[in-house]
Amino acid sequence: xSHLGYARLMAVDRDHVLRTAAAxxxxxxxxxxxxxxxxxxxxxxxxxxxFAGRDALVRALESLGISECEAALGRARLDEGPAAEAVRRLxxxxxxxxxxxAFLYSENQLFEGEEQxxxxxxxxxxxxALFRRGQDSGEFRIDLSPAWLTEALYGLLAAGxxxxxxxxxxxxxxxxxxxxxxxxxxxxxxES
Amino acid sequence: xSHLGYARLMAVDRDHVLRTAAAxxxxxxxxxxxxxxxxxxxxxxxxxxxFAGRDALVRALESLGISECEAALGRARLDEGPAAEAVRRLxxxxxxxxxxxAFLYSENQLFEGEEQxxxxxxxxxxxxALFRRGQDSGEFRIDLSPAWLTEALYGLLAAGxxxxxxxxxxxxxxxxxxxxxxxxxxxxxxES
DNA sequence: TCTGCATGAGACATCCATGTCTCACTTGGG
DNA sequence: CCCAAGTGAGACATGGATGTCTCATGCAGA
Numbered sequence: 256x257s258h259l260g261y262a263r264l265m266a267v268d269r270d271h272v273l274r275t276a277a278a279x280x281x282x283x284x285x286x287x288x289x290x291x292x293x294x295x296x297x298x299x300x301x302x303x304x305x306f307a308g309r310d311a312l313v314r315a316l317e318s319l320g321i322s323e324c325e326a327a328l329g330r331a332r333l334d335e336g337p338a339a340e341a342v343r344r345l346x347x348x349x350x351x352x353x354x355x356x357a358f359l360y361s362e363n364q365l366f367e368g369e370e371q372x373x374x375x376x377x378x379x380x381x382x383x384a385l386f387r388r389g390q391d392s393g394e395f396r397i398d399l400s401p402a403w404l405t406e407a408l409y410g411l412l413a414a415g416x417x418x419x420x421x422x423x424x425x426x427x428x429x430x431x432x433x434x435x436x437x438x439x440x441x442x443x444x445x446e447s
Numbered sequence: 448x449s450h451l452g453y454a455r456l457m458a459v460d461r462d463h464v465l466r467t468a469a470a471x472x473x474x475x476x477x478x479x480x481x482x483x484x485x486x487x488x489x490x491x492x493x494x495x496x497x498f499a500g501r502d503a504l505v506r507a508l509e510s511l512g513i514s515e516c517e518a519a520l521g522r523a524r525l526d527e528g529p530a531a532e533a534v535r536r537l538x539x540x541x542x543x544x545x546x547x548x549a550f551l552y553s554e555n556q557l558f559e560g561e562e563q564x565x566x567x568x569x570x571x572x573x574x575x576a577l578f579r580r581g582q583d584s585g586e587f588r589i590d591l592s593p594a595w596l597t598e599a600l601y602g603l604l605a606a607g608x609x610x611x612x613x614x615x616x617x618x619x620x621x622x623x624x625x626x627x628x629x630x631x632x633x634x635x636x637x638e639s
Numbered sequence: 640t641c642t643g644c645a646t647g648a649g650a651c652a653t654c655c656a657t658g659t660c661t662c663a664c665t666t667g668g669g
Numbered sequence: 670c671c672c673a674a675g676t677g678a679g680a681c682a683t684g685g686a687t688g689t690c691t692c693a694t695g696c697a698g699a
Contacts, residue, residue, distance in 0.1 A: 410606025
């Protein structure tokens with residue numbers, strides 16, 4: 256039992272640290288290990304005991320982002336119903352992770368290749384498949400590649416997360432704005 | 448003449464350094480002053496003679512980005528013709544600066560306030576006014592705020608620039624993809 | 640109560656980017 | 670030809686973040 260209790264305690268703490276670190280690094284991506292520790296309410300020593308170093312922390316955050324993304328992908332049920340509705344569900348489900356995603360998105364413009372590319376590629380594949388399904392069903396236009404629609408979704412998620420952080424847009428509008436712009440664009444539609 | 452020649456020479460070198468630095472920092476935003484110097488083909492000492500430090504370099508890049516943006520805004524003639532066409536012109540004119548803009552965009556998620564906010568606010572105001580004009584003329588939908596459309600444009604420009612760098616989309620498609628997604632979205636339009 | 644264990648606090652040592660300085664070179668103008 | 674100015678190369682000091690270590694404290698379980 257001591258083993259189980261120990262492991263569970265560590266897991267809980269680790270998760271709490273990861274989430275506060277994500278919240279902090281979303282706002283200031285250069286935050287110090289000391290700041291991360293303070294934000295989590297623990298000492299730098301303990302932080303180092305849980306994560307070997309800054310790299311390990313960022314990699315753990317990346318794992319967290321990947322698993323949250325995949326969880327959101329699962330909840331969104333991308334294969335069911337109209338592709339447009341699936342996109343709306345996806346944006347709604349991924350909203351709580353958007354800040355973390357934005358951090359990782361801008362961070363990964365640096366770490367080329369290596370790392371846990373496999374996870375992101377799996378996610379990319381699922382999102383891209385969704386857009387391709389929408390094209391095949393005739394819902395989506397075919398002159399914008401699924402790859403670009405996927406990247407655009409990431410860019411809009413990051414822009415939305417940062418806009419909310421800056422107070423430029425209301426948090427409640429996040430899902431609506433992103434999904435509507437991605438799907439319908441800025442132009443008015445004649446019919447509807 | 449020695450004064451003039453000196454000033455002109457420095458200006459040319461300075462511009463060359465700025466542009467190579469922009470190209471490098473677009474790819475690796477944490478590049479060292481030493482790497483920046485090597486990329487520009489000068490020594491670190493000379494780099495320091497032209498830019499007091501890294502901050503000064505980044506601030507100079509910010510000034511460059513602001514002036515390139517304003518130049519693009521001017522060439523795009525945002526007040527003329529349909530707003531949608533003005534948006535397309537803007538994206539086309541701003542494309543060469545998109546990489547630099549992406550760097551500054553992600554960088555500014557860190558430097559809160561201070562700096563030369565005035566320049567960005569002027570640009571924001573002009574872009575926002577364009578979207579507002581499109582709404583007033585009935586071209587653009589009114590359920591997406593001009594502020595969000597502006598932020599979305601920035602996000603899409605960054606996503607596009609990075610996608611091109613990563614080889615995920617072709618450079619030739621840059622303008623088309625961004626303008627089309629921003630204006631029309633992913634959904635197929637019934638008529639047209 | 641006693642004991643083990645994680646923690647917090649802090650003292651180092653280390654690394655790396657930065658910033659400053661010197662000195663020799665070469666280059667262009669007088 | 671000579672000199673002044675810019676440059677490149679490199680040494681050097683500095684600061685900040687990181688990583689490692691020790692030690693005292695607090696706490697939970699035996």
